[in-house]
Structures are given as C-alpha cells and as structure tokens.
Amino acid sequence: MKLDRRQFLKYSGFLSVSVATGSLSACGGSSSVASDQSELPLATGTGWKFPQSVASGDPRPDSVILWTRVTPASLGVAAVAPTGNDVAIRLIVTATDNTALLGSNTALTGTTVVDTRLSVLASFDNTVRNKVTGLQAGQTYFYQFIAGDVRSNVGRFKTAPASNADVAQLQFAYLTCQDWSVNHWGAMDYIAKNENLDFIIHLGDYIYETVGAAFQTGNAEARHTALQLPDGTALLNADGTTGKAKYATTLADYRYLYKMYRSDPRQQAIHERFAYIAIWDDHEFSDDAWKDAVTYENNSLDSSGNNIHQTSRRRTANQAWFEFMPADVSLDAANTGFQNIQIYRDFQFGKLMQLVMTDERLYRSDHVVPESLFNPATGKALNSSMGTRYVVPQDVFNLVEGQKITAATAMTGDPLSDVSMLGKTQRDWWKNKMQTSTNTWKIWGNEVCLMRMGLNGTDAIATLLALNSISTLATNITTTLSNPALGGNVLVAATLVAAMTAGASQAVASGAAVAMVTAAATGGNVATAGTSAGLTAAQAGIAVATFNAAKAAAAAGTAPQIGAAAQTIAFGYIKPDVQTNKQNSSFVIASGQQAALSSFFTKFLLNCDQWDGYNSERKALMQHLLTNKISNVVSVTGDIHGFFAGTVNDDFDAAGGGTPAMVDLVSAGISSDSFFTYMKDGAGSTGLATIIFYPLSIPVPNIGTITINVNMLDYTMGKAAPTVDGLLEQIRVQLTGALTAKGVPEGATLTGTVQAILAGLKTNSDFNTSLLGLAQQLAALGNNQWMKYINSDAQGYTVVTLTPGKLVAQFKQVNKLVNNGTMTAPTDVIARITTATVNSGTSAVSIS
Structure with a gap:
C-alpha cells in the first residue's frame, strides 16, 4: 500500500530532513536535498506570523533540529491552527555571521547552505520540525523561516565538535522548573542578553500541567496573564468537592500550555540564540507521575485503591512535547500504548564530554510506598503524598522495598523490576554508555536529585524541645535567683535549676548547689560535693556543666550567665534525654505533644519521588561506576527547586555514608516556588x-x-x-x-x-x-553530610564551564519578584553566584 505524503509524515513521526550543501544561493529555490520537498503550495502574502518564534535542538557534529510554528496573522497566540489551510514555508540556513540580526526578523545575509520547502500541517497544530544534516562540526549557523512575505526572527545554533576533536572548553547552562504562574522569568532575559553558551540543557518541567493549583497561587509578574485551559479536568479539594484548579487532559490543553509558555519574548529569545537539549520530568504530563499513572491527591486512586492509569492523556502529553520541543526523537503513532516515544539519548562533544540524558518518568515503577497503602487509622488507602512520596519513614520504605525486590526476583529474575526509575532496558543502556565512554567527562542529564535527603526525626525533635525549653529554664533561674536565701548568687541558682531539671528534689538540689559552689570556692571537687549532697551521677554531671558555663560567662554579666546556663541544661540534659527515651521522655510528655510527636521518632526520607525512593537501583548504578572504575561522572539535576551540591555514594546507609561514586549538582527552578517555601x-x-x-x-x-x-x-x-x-x-x-x-x-x-x-x-x-x-x-x-552546598530557598539557573582538568558550575540565584504593585521581574536580576568545582579524577566537590 502506498502512503501519501501526509500519511508518511504522520507515521514517520513528523520529522522532515534537509541535507546542507556548501554552495547555495541565498535567493535560490529549493537547493538542498530534503525528504519533505513539500508538494503543498507555498504560503503567500503578508497574512502570516510566527507566534512562538523559532527554536533549535539536539546539536550534533553534523546535524540539528530546527523548529517553528506558523499561523495566519489573524489568530491569537494560542489559537488552534485551522484545518484545510495546509501550506508550505521556506527554511534557509547560513554559516555567515548574522549575530547583529538576532532579535529581529530582518532577512539573513550571506551564502545559504539550506534553502528548502517544509510542510505546515494543521494536524500538528502548524508546528514544523526539520532535521538539517550535512553540517560542519563546531560551526555556528543562523537560520530563518519564511511564510509568504513574512520572515521569522533569526535563530542561531552551534553544532557539536567532531567526536575525535580535542576540545579545550565547553560552556553550557542548565535550566528546569519554569512555572508560568508564579514569580518571574527575568533569568531568561538575563541568559539571552549576557551568557555566552554552546548550548542549553533543559531538565524538565518546561510547562506545568496544572492551572490554579495550590502551589501556583503566589505572586506572579503581571505580564503572565492567567492561563485558561481549553478543556481541563478539575482537581478535587481535600473534602472531595470539585475545586477551581484544573489539570491538562486533552491534546488541546497540552498544546495550549506550550503555546502560551513559548509566547513569552524572553523564552523566545533564549531559544533563538541557543540550541536546547531537553528532557521531560513530571509536569509535562502529571505531577509525580510514573508511567501513565497519576498521583494527584483525591484524583489519583480508583475504586480498588490503585493509582489511576490515563493512557490516552499520557499519549497526548507525549505528542505535545514532541510537537513543541526541538528534539531528535520520533513519535510512533502506530503504537497504541503510552511508551510510543523514546526520549533518552546521548551526545558527544569531542573527546571532552559525553552527555547522557535519561527519561525518569515513562519507565519508572510505582513509588515504593504507594498511596494505596492501607492506613490502619482510617481503614482506607492513604491517598496522600505525605508518608508515601514525602517525609517517608525510612524503616517503612526499606521494608516495602525489600518485599518488592524479593517478589520480583522470584517472578521475573530482575530484582529491580518493581523498584526501578529507569526500567531495565534504559538502565542497561545507561551502564553501557558509562562503561564504554572514552570521553574525559561523563555528564548525566538527570531529572531528580540523586543525593540522599534524610532527616533523623529523633534528633530533630530532641533539638526542637531543647530549644523551646531555653526561655523557660532562663525564667526558672531568674525566679530562683530572687530567693533571698541565695544572696543573688547566679552560680547557686543555675546549678540548683540544673539539678532539679535532671530530677532532683528541690531540697536535695538546694543543698547540693550550695555545697558545689562552696567546694569550688575552697578548692574542693565540685562533682563529689554534689553526689555527697545526694545527687545522682547524672544529676551531678549536668549540675557541674551548668556551673562551669555560668562561671565562664560571669564577666559578661548576669543575663549572659543565665543564658549560658539555660542553654547548657537544654542541650546537655534535655536533648540527650529525649534522644534516649523518645516519646517516653518526661520532657516530651510535659510538652503536651506526646501523641502528635510519637510517629516522628525515626529516620525519614524527605522526598521519595527522587532517587531516594529508588534506592536499590541507585546503589546498583553507583556500584557499577565503582566496580568498573568509571571516573569523572557528574549529574546535572533539576526538579527540587533549590541549589544543592555533593557526592552520590554507593550506600548512604553504610558507615560514614558510603563511598562517593560521582557528583550531583542540582539547579533551582527558573521561577517555581522553592523547596523551602513548600516545606x-x-x-x-x-x-x-x-x-x-x-x-x-x-x-x-x-x-x-x-x-x-x-x-x-x-x-x-x-x-x-x-x-x-x-x-x-x-x-x-x-x-x-x-x-x-x-x-x-x-x-x-x-x-x-x-x-x-x-x-x-x-x-x-x-x-x-x-x-x-x-x-x-x-x-x-x-544530617546529609555528603551534601556540601544547600540553598533550598532560591530561583535561578546554573552555568557550567568544562575543561579537561575541571568542571566549574556557577549557581546563579536571582532576586525576588518586584511586587510593590508593579509585579515585574527585578532590574538587577542576579542576586548571588556560588561556585561548585569538581576536579578531574575526583568524586568530590568544593564550594566557593
């Protein structure tokens, strides 16, 4: 059976190919070789526009993907392309320096290497994707699309160096999490105007599928008007009623979001100037998604208590990403499943760098502790992110993961099949890429944090209660000091309160305090004086420590003495007591929060949607690096809306936190609210x-x-x-x-x-x-001693400068939204630059 051209485009994944030549005229006709020498009529006249401008992506030594969207000029920026109006447009590419034309739609100058006709089809919402091959390695090119008498803005890209080239330096930025609905996009403007980059990596959350969700109700710059999904499905409130927030459901919804996000001139300016290498995370489909399953609270479980699978919605999300992202991948329309696209891929940049981009959503298993887990308190499924994906008790996680591994080993022979983020095929591909790479650096484009983010709840609560006790202890010492029998002696008052806090009766504590202060004044043994007066060894110990602290602060005055004594009691006795006795500590009971705090006396994993929730697979990957002596592996990471840097170890639960295998450098979101804000x-x-x-x-x-x-x-x-x-x-x-x-x-x-x-x-x-x-x-x-830099309250991006000897990452934090009624991005965009350095041959990072 013979397919017509439109059928061919549909089933080949809608990607035409042009082959560059070296001697073409700028004003000539179709002078490159192309798989889509479109048979459609060329667009004519002035009634056209390029509402999302242009973009390039996936630069290789000899090729790149070029993208645009063209519509009738009368349509709104996010309007659906009308059917029955398919046309052809021209694409021209030149190696002549047209830097001065960036930001304009002035005609390109110089000899063209591509001049071809491309189809514009309403079935793909008038998006155009063309792969240009036959390019020169390490060369900067300029391109422009032409519809009738209308030209797009000028675009620029740089091809990768030849795979065998000795590259002295590469410089790239990596971005993530650009929520339209909160904060500002000033960083994009800054990048376009100030950064000198070879390319940009985007690690996902290019769009957010929700509109009006609780985390999107903060201040946003005025130029970002409220989004209105064409269709959308309502998110339910906590009580099960229909809420105002909606999530994208249809192809029209997802297309709308890309069109609106790409309508911002600052977003366009970055795409016009730099080629992207992009991967998705969760919000290109659904928050905290796995495969085609959703995890919205009150929207995520079926009648059996299992996550709802939305295959059709997943497919529409895949298609919209494919249509709007300039990535060298194919969409298999004949595949009726949701895994109809493969976006994990790798890139070579001379001998210096191999870039491996992974897909950490389409193949991942359900979260180890699922929302469907039985809640004994209610008799129903948890259906909550807390305790399943976030703030997960580590012992519960370890138990459930162990059970899944045992069951999977017996059933499939693959122990990781039910606890995997990558899936076996991609995991084996990753291992092979790392092991066979001869490049100096192996950079991993990784969506979610690899480092352990844990919290010892017992220590945290003990510290918290100790801190909260300081003011009470200070008041007790002050009140005791007012007793005329003490003669205003701070040392006696402080020592007395210390002994009573440790359980001594007032009578014993009073006698012991006087005896201890007297012993100190006469050269006697203070501790012995306390025990001789009836204190236990523990009571005498804290009393001596408190006496010494107050004595050391004597020169500063009474108030500092009291403060020093109170802190010594709090952290020298109350904190250790809570750590030892946990919810049964008398101080926990006295706080009135015993029931509320009882479940927190354990270790927690803060975020199990990250690699902490796929611990065994992470251990297998890190062991692969160590066993095969694979060095200079650094992940560039997004997702968590903060800047973090540290090592990824083979076993974070081993003594000392395990052996470092690689380095993880996490970038904050461009605009999304920070991890700190959520917490x-x-x-x-x-x-x-x-x-x-x-x-x-x-x-x-x-x-x-x-x-x-x-x-x-x-x-x-x-x-x-x-x-x-x-x-x-x-x-x-x-x-x-x-x-x-x-x-x-x-x-x-x-x-x-x-x-x-x-x-x-x-x-x-x-x-x-x-x-x-x-x-x-x-x-x-x-906590988390492997983390060498932590800034959980930030927006921004990261620029990497890579040489054979070291990797230098600049975390560029941006200033906050100017919300004095103007709701604008700050004029002074960059607030702080922190530098992380990884030297070749080491799995360590230093911060300056």
Missing part, C-alpha cells in the same frame, strides 16, 4: 515549624515592620553552622524582596536600605544570639 507552608503552625523557619520581624524607619521567614531548613538538612555574617548574607535576597514589596525602589536606595538593616541586625541579640544559636544547633544535627 514552610507544610509545617505551618505544627510543632516542627521551628526546624523549618524562624519568623523575624524587623522595624524599618519610614517603611514599617517587615517580617521574613528565615530559612532554617537548610541547617536541618545539613548546611554547615553559620557565622553571624553568613546568616546575614543568607537573608539578603529575601530581605531585598520584602523591601520592594514595601515600595522601596530598586537601585541605590534599595541597596543602601538593605545594608543598613543588615548592619543593625548584626548587633541585635534576637539575631546574633537566638537565631544564630538555633541555626548552629540545627546544623549540629549532622
């Missing part, structure tokens, strides 16, 4: 809020009081203990955003105000003592 909102007014954030109110003359929630999550997760200056620097970006919200104009006034406030905070006891002490205590928890 803060989740903690709310719970008893765990203190280990997440610290409300700090700051009176500012002529402006009023501003309140910022200082990020404590970073220290809880393992950030090194700060100095006062380090803590001040941490809050600078947030403080700047809070001031613009009060109407302080950008520029010298804003900078000066920020500096003045920070200088005042440096001498403020609430900041330099209470807040600093809290941060230092949380850092002392020692």
Whole structure:
C-alpha cells in the first residue's frame, strides 16, 4: 500500500530532513536535498506570523533540529491552527555571521547552505520540525523561516565538535522548573542578553500541567496573564468537592500550555540564540507521575485503591512535547500504548564530554510506598503524598522495598523490576554508555536529585524541645535567683535549676548547689560535693556543666550567665534525654505533644519521588561506576527547586555514608516556588515549624515592620553552622524582596536600605544570639553530610564551564519578584553566584 505524503509524515513521526550543501544561493529555490520537498503550495502574502518564534535542538557534529510554528496573522497566540489551510514555508540556513540580526526578523545575509520547502500541517497544530544534516562540526549557523512575505526572527545554533576533536572548553547552562504562574522569568532575559553558551540543557518541567493549583497561587509578574485551559479536568479539594484548579487532559490543553509558555519574548529569545537539549520530568504530563499513572491527591486512586492509569492523556502529553520541543526523537503513532516515544539519548562533544540524558518518568515503577497503602487509622488507602512520596519513614520504605525486590526476583529474575526509575532496558543502556565512554567527562542529564535527603526525626525533635525549653529554664533561674536565701548568687541558682531539671528534689538540689559552689570556692571537687549532697551521677554531671558555663560567662554579666546556663541544661540534659527515651521522655510528655510527636521518632526520607525512593537501583548504578572504575561522572539535576551540591555514594546507609561514586549538582527552578517555601507552608503552625523557619520581624524607619521567614531548613538538612555574617548574607535576597514589596525602589536606595538593616541586625541579640544559636544547633544535627552546598530557598539557573582538568558550575540565584504593585521581574536580576568545582579524577566537590 502506498502512503501519501501526509500519511508518511504522520507515521514517520513528523520529522522532515534537509541535507546542507556548501554552495547555495541565498535567493535560490529549493537547493538542498530534503525528504519533505513539500508538494503543498507555498504560503503567500503578508497574512502570516510566527507566534512562538523559532527554536533549535539536539546539536550534533553534523546535524540539528530546527523548529517553528506558523499561523495566519489573524489568530491569537494560542489559537488552534485551522484545518484545510495546509501550506508550505521556506527554511534557509547560513554559516555567515548574522549575530547583529538576532532579535529581529530582518532577512539573513550571506551564502545559504539550506534553502528548502517544509510542510505546515494543521494536524500538528502548524508546528514544523526539520532535521538539517550535512553540517560542519563546531560551526555556528543562523537560520530563518519564511511564510509568504513574512520572515521569522533569526535563530542561531552551534553544532557539536567532531567526536575525535580535542576540545579545550565547553560552556553550557542548565535550566528546569519554569512555572508560568508564579514569580518571574527575568533569568531568561538575563541568559539571552549576557551568557555566552554552546548550548542549553533543559531538565524538565518546561510547562506545568496544572492551572490554579495550590502551589501556583503566589505572586506572579503581571505580564503572565492567567492561563485558561481549553478543556481541563478539575482537581478535587481535600473534602472531595470539585475545586477551581484544573489539570491538562486533552491534546488541546497540552498544546495550549506550550503555546502560551513559548509566547513569552524572553523564552523566545533564549531559544533563538541557543540550541536546547531537553528532557521531560513530571509536569509535562502529571505531577509525580510514573508511567501513565497519576498521583494527584483525591484524583489519583480508583475504586480498588490503585493509582489511576490515563493512557490516552499520557499519549497526548507525549505528542505535545514532541510537537513543541526541538528534539531528535520520533513519535510512533502506530503504537497504541503510552511508551510510543523514546526520549533518552546521548551526545558527544569531542573527546571532552559525553552527555547522557535519561527519561525518569515513562519507565519508572510505582513509588515504593504507594498511596494505596492501607492506613490502619482510617481503614482506607492513604491517598496522600505525605508518608508515601514525602517525609517517608525510612524503616517503612526499606521494608516495602525489600518485599518488592524479593517478589520480583522470584517472578521475573530482575530484582529491580518493581523498584526501578529507569526500567531495565534504559538502565542497561545507561551502564553501557558509562562503561564504554572514552570521553574525559561523563555528564548525566538527570531529572531528580540523586543525593540522599534524610532527616533523623529523633534528633530533630530532641533539638526542637531543647530549644523551646531555653526561655523557660532562663525564667526558672531568674525566679530562683530572687530567693533571698541565695544572696543573688547566679552560680547557686543555675546549678540548683540544673539539678532539679535532671530530677532532683528541690531540697536535695538546694543543698547540693550550695555545697558545689562552696567546694569550688575552697578548692574542693565540685562533682563529689554534689553526689555527697545526694545527687545522682547524672544529676551531678549536668549540675557541674551548668556551673562551669555560668562561671565562664560571669564577666559578661548576669543575663549572659543565665543564658549560658539555660542553654547548657537544654542541650546537655534535655536533648540527650529525649534522644534516649523518645516519646517516653518526661520532657516530651510535659510538652503536651506526646501523641502528635510519637510517629516522628525515626529516620525519614524527605522526598521519595527522587532517587531516594529508588534506592536499590541507585546503589546498583553507583556500584557499577565503582566496580568498573568509571571516573569523572557528574549529574546535572533539576526538579527540587533549590541549589544543592555533593557526592552520590554507593550506600548512604553504610558507615560514614558510603563511598562517593560521582557528583550531583542540582539547579533551582527558573521561577517555581522553592523547596523551602513548600516545606514552610507544610509545617505551618505544627510543632516542627521551628526546624523549618524562624519568623523575624524587623522595624524599618519610614517603611514599617517587615517580617521574613528565615530559612532554617537548610541547617536541618545539613548546611554547615553559620557565622553571624553568613546568616546575614543568607537573608539578603529575601530581605531585598520584602523591601520592594514595601515600595522601596530598586537601585541605590534599595541597596543602601538593605545594608543598613543588615548592619543593625548584626548587633541585635534576637539575631546574633537566638537565631544564630538555633541555626548552629540545627546544623549540629549532622544530617546529609555528603551534601556540601544547600540553598533550598532560591530561583535561578546554573552555568557550567568544562575543561579537561575541571568542571566549574556557577549557581546563579536571582532576586525576588518586584511586587510593590508593579509585579515585574527585578532590574538587577542576579542576586548571588556560588561556585561548585569538581576536579578531574575526583568524586568530590568544593564550594566557593
């Protein structure tokens, strides 16, 4: 049977091919060889436009994918392409330097290497994808599409170096998580205007399939108008009623989102200037998706309590991504399943770098602890992300993963078949690519964080209760000090309160405190004096420590003595007692939160939608690297909306956290709300809020009081203990955003105000003592020691400079939205640059 051209395009995945030549005229006819020398009539006249501009992708030494979308000029930016109006347009490509024309639709100059006709079909919403082959390696080219008398903006791309080339340096950026509905896209404008890149990696969440979801209700720049899905399905509220938020369901919905996201001139400007190498994550289909299954709470389980599978919706999401992303992949329309597209692929950049891009959604198993898990408290499925995908008890995870591995081994012979993120075929492909690569660096385009993000709940609660006790202990010491019998002796009062806190009666504690202070004054043994007066060894121990702390602070005055004594009791006795006795500690019982806190006395995995939720497969991959002595493997990672850097170890549960096998560099989202923001909102007014954030109110003359929630999550997760200056620097970006919200104009006034406030905070006891002490205590928890950099409250992107000797990644954090009524991106976009360096031959990262 003979297929006509449209059928051929449909079943070949809608990708035409042009072969570049070296001697073509800029004004000539169809002078390149192309598989789609379109038989459709050329578009004529001026009634055309390119509403999403142009884009290039997947640069190889001899080829690239070029993309555009063309519509009648009368249509809206996201309107559906009309049927019965299929036409052909021209594509021209030249190696002549047309840099000056970027950002314009002026006609290209110079000799063309491609001049071909391409079909524009309504069946693909008038998107056009053409693969240009026969290009020169390491060459910059410029291109333009022409519809009738209308030209698209000029585009530019650079081909990859030849596979055997000695490359001195590569520079690329990687981006992720660009929610239209919150914050701003100023970073895109900055990249287009300032970065000198060979290409850009996009790690997914290019669109967000939800509109109006709870996490999308924050401030957004005014130029991003509210999105309205053509169809959409309502997300249910917690009580099961229909909510206002919707998620994309149909092909029209997903196409609409891409068209709107790509309509932003700043997004267009990046695509016009740099070729993309893109992969998807979850929001191109559905939040926290696996295969074709959805996980929305109250929308995700069927009558049997299992995740709902939406094959048709998954297929429409695949098609929309395929249509709008310039990627060198094919969509198999004849395949009626949801795995009808393969987007994992690799790229060579000379001898310097092999880039391996993986798909971590289409083949992954269900989350190890599923939402359908039986909840004994209700008798129903959990149907909640908490305890299944987020803040998962590690012992529960280990138990369920072990059960699945045992069952899979018996049934399939593949122990990882039910606990895999990559799937066996892709996993074997990844291993082979890593093992056979002869490139100096192996860079892994990885969607979700590889590093363990754990939390020891027992230590966290013990620290929290100790912190909360300090003010009470200080009050007790002050009250005791007022007893005339003590003669105003702080040492006696502090020692007495310490002994009573440890369980001594008031009578025994009073006698012991006097005896101990007397012994110290007469050269006796303080501890012996305490036990001789009736204290137990434990009671005497904390009493001595408290006495010593108060004595050491004596020169500073009474208040510092009391403060030092209170902290010593809190962290020297209360914290260890809670760590030892957990929910049965008398201090937990006295807090009135025994029932609420009882389930938190264990270790937790913060995010099991990441690789922590696929631990055995991660261990297998890392063991593969170590066993085969595969070095210089670095993952560039997105998804979690923060900057993180550290090592990926073979077994995070082994002594010392295991052996480092590679490095993971995680970039914050371009605009999506930060991981800290989500955790803060989740903690709310719970008893765990203190280990997440610290409300700090700051009176500012002529402006009023501003309140910022200082990020404590970073220290809880393992950030090194700060100095006062380090803590001040941490809050600078947030403080700047809070001031613009009060109407302080950008520029010298804003900078000066920020500096003045920070200088005042440096001498403020609430900041330099209470807040600093809290941060230092949380850092002392020692969580996630493999993480060398943590910034969970940020938006931005990362630029990598790669040479044979080292990889240098610049985490570029952006300033907050200017929300003083204007709702605009900040004029001064870049707020902070932090540098992560990986030296060749090491699985370690240093931060500066």
